[in-house]
Amino acid sequence: MKKILILVTALMMSGTLVYAADADKGKDLFESPTLGGGTTGNSCSSCHEGGKGLGSDLFERMDNKSLAAVINNCIEKTMGGRAIDPEGQEMQDLMAYMKTLVTKADVKKTPKKIEGC
Ligand code: HEC
Numbered sequence: 001m002k003k004i005l006i007l008v009t010a011l012m013m014s015g016t017l018v019y020a021a022d023a024d025k026g027k028d029l030f031e032s033p034t035l036g037g038g039t040t041g042n043s044c045s046s047c048h049e050g051g052k053g054l055g056s057d058l059f060e061r062m063d064n065k066s067l068a069a070v071i072n073n074c075i076e077k078t079m080g081g082r083a084i085d086p087e088g089q090e091m092q093d094l095m096a097y098m099k100t101l102v103t104k105a106d107v108k109k110t111p112k113k114i115e116g117c
Contacts, residue, residue: 019089021092021093021095021096022092022093022096023093023096023097023099023100024097025093025097026092026093026094026095026096026097026098027097029044029090029093029094029097030043030044030045030048030094030097030098031043031044031045033046033079034081035075035079035081035084035090035094036072036075036076036079036081036082036083036084037081037082038075038079038080038081039079039080039081040078040079040080042078042079043079044074044079044094047078048101050101050104050106050107051098051101051102051104051106051107054098054101054102054107055102055107055108055109055110055114056102056103056104056107056108056109056110057102057109057110058098058102058110059099059102061110064095065086067095068086068087068091068095069086069116070115070116070117071091071094071095072084072086073116073117074116074117077117078117
């Protein structure tokens, strides 16, 4: 009982808990037009289905912080939504799924510099 209490207290004190990134959840977010409260009806998948427009070297060119900024820019500009927490669970899941997309054989290396949406 004491152990459980300690565990619960520890969980409460840790605030925003980020669990391991989940690519399956990321897929749902990638295909959701309401990610970030999107209002245009677009999801990431509307324009980037199967990794289209994303370079296979995406994760080598950008660190997670700059990639999160690009993604949030996309949410605001193309989906009419609001930026999500760059270090939050949704962002981690989204990136985990995007990693599975860009490492597919038919996604090419980025031929030119892309600034984002
Ligand atoms: C309305 C279409 C559209 C939507 C919706 C959209 N994007 Fe994009 N995105 C683009 C275009 C166009 C580019 C630039 C690609 C190019 O120049 O070839 C881009 C670029 C990017 C890049 C940079 C690619 C690179 O290799 O440097 C990332 C990352 C990205 N988008 C992620 C997302 C994510 C994540 C979402 C959903 C939250 C999203 N995009 C929604 C059209 C869109």
